[in-house]
Amino acid sequence: MARIVMKFGGTSVADIARIxxxxxxxxxxxxAGHEVAVVVSAMSGKTNELVAWTRDASALHDAREYDAVVASGEQVTSGLVAIALQNIGVNARSWQGWQIPIRTDNAHGAARIAEIDGSELIRRFGEGQVAVIAGFQGIGPDNRIATLGRGGSDTSAVAIAAAVKADRCDIYTDVDGVYTTDPRIEPKARRMNKISFEEMLEMASLGAKVLQVRSVELAMVHGVRTFVRSSFEDPHAPGMGDLLNPPGTLICDEDEIVEAQVVTGIAYAKDEAQISLRRVADRPGVSAGIFGPLAEANINVDMIVQNISEDGSRTDMTFTVPSGDVQKALAVLERTKETVGFDVIQHEEGMSKVSVIGIGMRSHAGVAATAFKALADRSINIRAITTSEIKISILIDGPYTELAVRTLHSVYGLDKQ
Amino acid sequence: MARIVMKFGGTSVADIARIxxxxxxxxxxxxAGHEVAVVVSAMSGKTNELVAWTRDASALHDAREYDAVVASGEQVTSGLVAIALQNIGVNARSWQGWQIPIRTDNAHGAARIAEIDGSELIRRFGEGQVAVIAGFQGIGPDNRIATLGRGGSDTSAVAIAAAVKADRCDIYTDVDGVYTTDPRIEPKARRMNKISFEEMLEMASLGAKVLQVRSVELAMVHGVRTFVRSSFEDPHAPGMGDLLNPPGTLICDEDEIVEAQVVTGIAYAKDEAQISLRRVADRPGVSAGIFGPLAEANINVDMIVQNISEDGSRTDMTFTVPSGDVQKALAVLERTKETVGFDVIQHEEGMSKVSVIGIGMRSHAGVAATAFKALADRSINIRAITTSEIKISILIDGPYTELAVRTLHSVYGLDKQ
Incomplete structure (x- = not known):
């Protein structure tokens, strides 16, 4: 007997037949004897419709009213799934965020979960009742509905799993797991059986759009074993594999991964822009003077590279932002020119970031050198490099993205079974 | 300065343009300086869609889950109306039933309002904030959403008006008021400026489908002056009349009606069936033996006529039920034959009930005689008669319904301005 949270996305509950x-x-x-909580998204397309209505009613709408409107989608599916379960003899009831309660902060429209009281859910498990929980929503300190931002149902599921001390959180989604890289770019990409929280966090934040990043953070903090599995529309269709054990990728603590790979995956992010400030005065506080105003303007700065200056008085500062934010970033930087004291701004769009990710690289030397040599062999120019303990990110020209991904996927042996 | 509750039905909030x-x-x-609470229904068609989904998921669905699903429709419109108000500079916020709270009993799907705490709404009036309240819903003793049954938003509005001690409850609807009779039958029917609670209750329960009957009961108990007005889709369209004072009918205490009419309106109900039990044993408890089982079977018995028996030992009992319930009623009655001890059952379908309503008839003799003579002059056969203080109901053959309504409307002078 295990305690399991099962999360189903919008396509899985798109109509009554799928429900x-x-x-x-x-x-x-x-x-099979398990204690089960179900977390559901809105019917696919429903959230978009509700969001469009709020925009239509006013371009600048109150986020609290947006939340009341948009959270209704998950309310509907929670009730319908409970009814469908009762219809086949399963003891079930729906729960809205405010009923559990799932307490959030006051950031309506993109709230963070502050606390979940899992005691009543656990008590009902003891009575054999399945909880069907509306994802994506909680209740703020103002006693009003708060939503968690798009994709928030993943976060709801992991947070519920942590609150009820579940053995596993199963995320049923359109893809059947996490791949070594994007299969649309490299058909030889393989589905991983397991990946560590840290690696998944890097994969997720780099654009492997399987799980909301926050849900992975939360799973890591609370040690929630999270299983990404394929939701199937027709369990009676041929070729659906083992229904009681559909394939997927388990995101777990690295201790659970017996044979850790040096490199587990290749991620990429397109449409990056590089901004360079030339001859910045090299004195304390200069970084804060640059990146503070960018953060205030809500511009997401990613790779930051600072070269050591030749004479110790002036330095070059390079960083990347999403291409869509370039003009806004340049305007912000122009306003800081006086206080920061740089010479010129240069910028270039149409860049891509490819990243090599693997927990094993902590204990293996030469991983970075392998990447640099492989890219050089293909005449791919490296524009900037940043590294972390488990990741090497390389900025390259956009048109080379696919080639770089395939090259790196191959050089680390990820093509092989 | 007055305090006003404004209720808008589904067609008034059918899309963003109408909102x-x-x-x-x-x-x-x-x-104009008024304190305003708004009560909204779901977008027209939305409740039907949600109800259909719950039925589709299971023919026998849990009423508590039905409530969670169906109440979402009003949640959406409350948020959208609040956004639309904010967009034109009006301080407004949405309220769900559980937030106010509107406490109901536990009869999910057809709950009754038990208590409304109006204190927070009143405090916000003081801050100049408009409350936009989701109609049709409250929260049950089980801390779950409870809906009030179809048309329940009228009841929500009147109950809110009572809770905040509003000066008036304006119900905006498809019709522009309450008429002396159905204008589809009698084009000379006139809109009443005022009607007493008691008269409206008789009109509403007899099929003048302007307001939910419970909302009228509630208005009467709490003395809520309720104004039925036409909702207009385009206030700039020609011929819309006085926009700040659209026409309508005020439902109020009879003391407010200076010149009470003897007869104020003619109501009717079609598709009635008459059931007669012949030679029923005339002893104590016999009525309970007949009508108890019918009530348990949820059959709505209306007119009941008991004739005095010739010899004091046996009597005839006649009553009406909706045509759709005849077969069920006959089956129930057959089972009581032994205990009740009647001779034969006769039944006839296709009857109609026409009713003459007026508070003034309490102090005027001859009202009933006028009706009987007028119908006799038209050769309309009277099958049964029941009377109350302010109403005379006459059962006739269905095909004569329109003729009877027009005849009675004319004989009491209701055609005249």
């Missing part, structure tokens, strides 16, 4: 399939799937876990 | 019109209308009342 019935979800119910059947939940029933199999219940029949 | 903007509602917001403009609310703004006019705010600009």
């Amino acid at each position: 019935r399939v979800v119910a059947e799937h939940v029933k199999r876990e219940v029949d | 903007r019109v509602v917001a403009e209308h609310v703004k006019r009342e705010v600009d």
Whole structure:
């Protein structure tokens, strides 16, 4: 007997027929003797419709009213899934965020979960009742509905799993797991059976759009074993594999990964822009003078590279921002020119960042050198490099993205079974 | 300065364009210096869609889950109307039933309002804030959403008006008021400027489908002056009349009606069936033996006529039920034959009930005689008669309904301005 949280996304609950399939799937876990909580998204397309209405009513709408409107989508599916479960003899009830309660901060529209009281859910597990929980929503300190931002149902599921001390959080989604790289670029990409929280965090934040980044952070902090699995629309269709054990990728503590790879995956992010400030005065506080105003303007600065200056008085500062934010960033930087004291700003758009990720590289030398040599062999120019303990990120010209991804995927042996 | 509750039905909030019109209308009342609470229904068609989904998920669905699903419709419109108000500079916020709270009993799907705490709404009036309240919903003793049954938003509005001690509750609806009879039958029917609570209750329960009956009961108990007015889709369209004072019918205490009519309106209900039990044993408890089982079977018995028996030992009992319930009623009655001890059951379908309503008839003799003579002059056969202090109901053959309504409307002078 295990305690499991099962999360189903919008396509899995898009209509009543699919909701019935979800119910059947939940029933199999219940029949297997498990304690189950279900977390659901809104029917696919519904959230977009609701968001469009709020925008239509006013371009600048109150985030608290947006939350009241948009959270209704998950309310509907939680009730419908509970009904579908009862219909096949499963004891179930729906829960809204305010009923549990899932307490959030006051950042309406993009709230963070502050605290979940799991005691009532646990008590009901003891009575054999399945909890069907509306994802994406909680209740703020103002006693009003607060939503967690797009993709927030993943975060709801992991947070619920932590609150009820679940053995596993199963995220059913459109993809059947986490791949060594994007299969659209490299058909030889393989699905990983396991990946550590840290690696997944790097993969997720670099654009492997499987899970919301915050849900992975939360899973890491609370040690929630999170299983990304494929949701199937018709369990009776041929070729669906082992229904009671659909394939997927388990995101877990690195201790659970017996044979850690040196490199586990290659991620990439397109549409990056590089901004360089030339001959910046090299004195304390200069970084804060540059990046403070950018942060205030809500510009997401990514790679930061600072070269040591030749004479110790002036330095070059290079960093990347999403291409869409370049003009805003340049305007902000122009206003700081006086106080920061740089010479010229240069910028270039159409760059990509490719990243080599692997927990094993902490204990292996030469991983970076392998990447640099492989890219050089393909005549791919490296514009900037940043490294962390488990990641090497390399900025290159955009048109080389696919070639670089395939080259790195191959050189670290990820093509092989 | 007055305190006003404004209730808008589904067609008034059917899309964002109409929601903007509602917001403009609310703004006019705010600009006129009034304290305003708005009660909204779901967008038209939305409740039907949600109900269909719950039925699709399971024919026998949990009423508590039904409530969670269906109440979402009003949640959406409350947020959208608040946004639309803010967009034109009106301080507004949405309120769900559980936030106020509107406490109900536990009868999910058809709950009754038990208590409303109006203190926070009143405090916010003091700050100049408009409350936009999701109609049709409250929170049950189980801390779950409870809906009030179809048409429940009228009841929400009147209950809110009572809780905040509003000066008036304006119900904006598809019709522009309450008429002396159905204008589709009698084009000379006139809109009443005022009608007493008691009369409206008789009109509403007899099929004048302007307001939910419970909302009228509530208005009567709490003395809430309720104004039924036409909602207009385009306030700039020609011929819309006085926008700040659209026409309508005020439902109020009879003391406020200076010149009470003897008869104020003619109501009717079609598709009635008459059931007669012949030679029923005339002893104590026999009525309970007949009508108890019918009530348990949820059959709505209306007119009941008991004739005095010739010899004091046996009597005839006649009553009406909706045509759709005849077969069920007959089956129930057959089972009581032994204990009740009647001779035969007769039944006839296709009857109609026409009713003459007026508070003035309490102090006027001859009202009933006028009706009987007028119908006799038209050769309309009277099958049964029941009377109350302010109403005379007459059962006739269905095909004569329109003729009877027009005849009675004319004989009491209701055609005249």
